[in-house]
Amino acid sequence: MTHSPVSDTEQFEVALTTQVRSYLSTYRFWAMLGLVLAIGGGISLYLAARGAGFVAHHFLSATDYIGAILGFVAFLAIVVGAFFGGDAISTDFGTKTGYYILAQPVKRSVLLSGRYVAAFLVSSGIVAVYYLIAMVGGIGFFSFGAVPWESFGLSFLLALLLTAGVLSFAFSLSSLSRSPAIGLVITIIVLLVGLSIIDGVVTAFAGTSSLWFSILYAADAISGMVTQGISGTTPPVWQATAISAVYAVGFAAVAYVLYQREET
Amino acid sequence: MPSIEARGLTKRYGGFIALDDASFKFEGSGAIGYLGPNGAGKTTTLKLLTGLARPTAGRGLLNGVDIGRDPKRALWDVGTVIESPEPYPWQTGQRTLEMVAAFRGVPMREARAKIKELASELDLPPLDKKTGALSKGQRQRVVIASSLLSDPSVIILDEPTSGLDPAERIAVRNILVQLKREHLILMSSHLLSEVTEVCDRAIFINHGKILLNETVQNIAKRAVDTQVDVEFAVPIHPDQLGSIAELVRSVVALSPTKLRIDYSGHSDARPEILKRCVAVGPVLSYASATLVLEDAYLQLIGGGVAGANHLAED
Known part of the structure; x- marks a missing residue:
């Protein structure tokens, strides 16, 4: 053979584009996009149809409006993260795809990082569409100057970091099952039900200040920083950022170790 | 010079020994058949050699590179088909092959020409179809094509003609017979006639132990016909x-x-x-x-249920 070895970077690009194409070919991507457009777009169209007076009656300001719309972002970030990360590892070991892809001369770390970035781009894209709808509504119903740009922008960045944290967590969980479908369901149940129960129990016994470990708790800051101001959120922005970052980096490392160790 | 080497490869699953201290080394061109009943340790060996599983002890080397230490470099010049693999079901056959070409550094123009050549030789299914929509045999041919796409010097095949009809089997055998002149092929198979036709050497394995590693010619001399x-x-x-x-x-x-x-x-x-x-x-x-290898198979592994089943399959 005469072909010269391909760099990890070039193989990363191949893994990334392959995975993005994979997501774009799935029903779950189009279903999530449809859900975002239906909820965000539906609310905006309804308000537009009712007129400016109706909007002014229900929302005191653009901040009030955008804060209300962004109340859905935490749930959205968790669902998209679970949907696009929940079968990331099990897809190779639960089907015979692993025999195909893992026998190629590509480092597993390159394959995994290509998949992770692809999942992040697709998930972020869906979250960004929702923010775009909120922004257009804020400008349309109020004015460009009325939009709280600083808190809105920081909220978006925190939403992206939270999405990365959820994805890393989902990537790790996806190694628990050999079936991609079961892996996906486990991830969604753990994120939406399991963590909520844990949060509820901890809050009941020790108060919300003990939820320093919870990504659901961190998610509260996403809309909170718009409605309550950057310095007035619970949890504080720094804590929400730290929790999300630790999830993103820590569970990505766990997923990496699990993916390296897994055998077909 | 292409080479495949197992140095004391061992794989244990708890108390079960799937492969017990397997050692062999092949260099240059040619084809080696890897024979044994179900559960003998054939696929385990090939998985360990290609990095799909980790050995409990021992090492696997492809072209002199330890698969455990540097899998990317070890697999660089190696094409594999292990356990009837399934490409991404949402990808078309063309995209599947182009992805492999990109991973392996084959320039796209060269890759497309090679895909056309392989499509003709292997009678590949329409490559604009998603691989998830293909039959098992069609998918297997796409997988075989992808293992040959970069013209690797070493080819490792686990029952490559599994799921293929007789005409497809013949096409694959003919390609392997051509390839072995300049490539090193290690293939497991249940089909003794296939190994007889394609391979110059045979390894017999049972219960994780290698029983014989010999040229087909020498096996023929020893066989009591x-x-x-x-x-x-x-x-x-x-x-x-x-x-x-x-x-x-x-x-x-x-x-x-x-x-x-x-x-x-x-x-x-x-x-x-x-x-x-x-x-x-x-x-x-x-x-x-009977075929020479059938005689040897029956003598080494026995004509019990397992042996008889495999002979019946042939």
Whole structure:
């Protein structure tokens, strides 16, 4: 053979584009996009149809409006993260795809990082569409100057970091099952039900200040920083950022170790 | 020079030993058949050699590179088909092959030309179809094509013709026979006839232990061949072969013109039997009733249920 070895970077690009194409070919991507457009777009169209007076009656300001719309972002970030990360590892070991892809001369770390970035781009894209709808509504119903740009922008960045944290967590969980479908369901149940129960129990016994470990708790800051101001959120922005970052980096490392160790 | 080496490869799952201290080394071009019943350790060996599983002990080296230490470099010049793999089901055959080409550094123009060539040689299904929509045999051919796409010097195949119809099997065998002239091929198979046709060397494995590693030619020399089929141009009754009675144990009519002769096993008896058959009537063919590898298989691994099943599959 005469072909010269391909760099990890070039193989990363191949893994990334392959995975993005994979997501774009799935029903779950189009279903999530449809859900975002239906909820965000539906609310905006309804308000537009009712007129400016109706909007002014229900929302005191653009901040009030955008804060209300962004109340859905935490749930959205968790669902998209679970949907696009929940079968990331099990897809190779639960089907015979692993025999195909893992026998190629590509480092597993390159394959995994290509998949992770692809999942992040697709998930972020869906979250960004929702923010775009909120922004257009804020400008349309109020004015460009009325939009709280600083808190809105920081909220978006925190939403992206939270999405990365959820994805890393989902990537790790996806190694628990050999079936991609079961892996996906486990991830969604753990994120939406399991963590909520844990949060509820901890809050009941020790108060919300003990939820320093919870990504659901961190998610509260996403809309909170718009409605309550950057310095007035619970949890504080720094804590929400730290929790999300630790999830993103820590569970990505766990997923990496699990993916390296897994055998077909 | 292409090479495949196993150095004391061992794989344990709890108390079960799937592979026990397997060692072999092959260099240069040629084809090696890897034979044994289900659960013997064939696929485990190939998985360990290609990095799909980690050995409990020992090392696997491809082209001199340790698969455990540097899998990317070890697999760089190696094409594999392990356990009827499934490409991404949402990808078309063309995209699947182009992805592999991109991973392996084959320039896209060259890759597309090679894909066309392989499509013709392997009679690939329409490559604009998603691989998830292909039959098992069609998918297997796409996978075989992807293993050959970068023209690797080493090719490792786990039952490559599994799921293929007879015509497809023949096409794959013909390609392997061509490839082995300049490539090193290690292939496991249940089909002894396939190994006989393609391979120069055979490894027999059972219960995780390598029992024999020998050239097919030497196996043929050792094999105790005790049956020969004779086909005459005209109908012959077994009784007409009375002149060879002292040389044979039995003569059975397989058809009016075909007889199976069971003889003592001494190699010098065979030409004498042929000579006397020719004296009885015109002989169209005179061949061993069983393949050389079948004899060796039965002697080494036994003709129990497992052995019999595999022979029946052939």
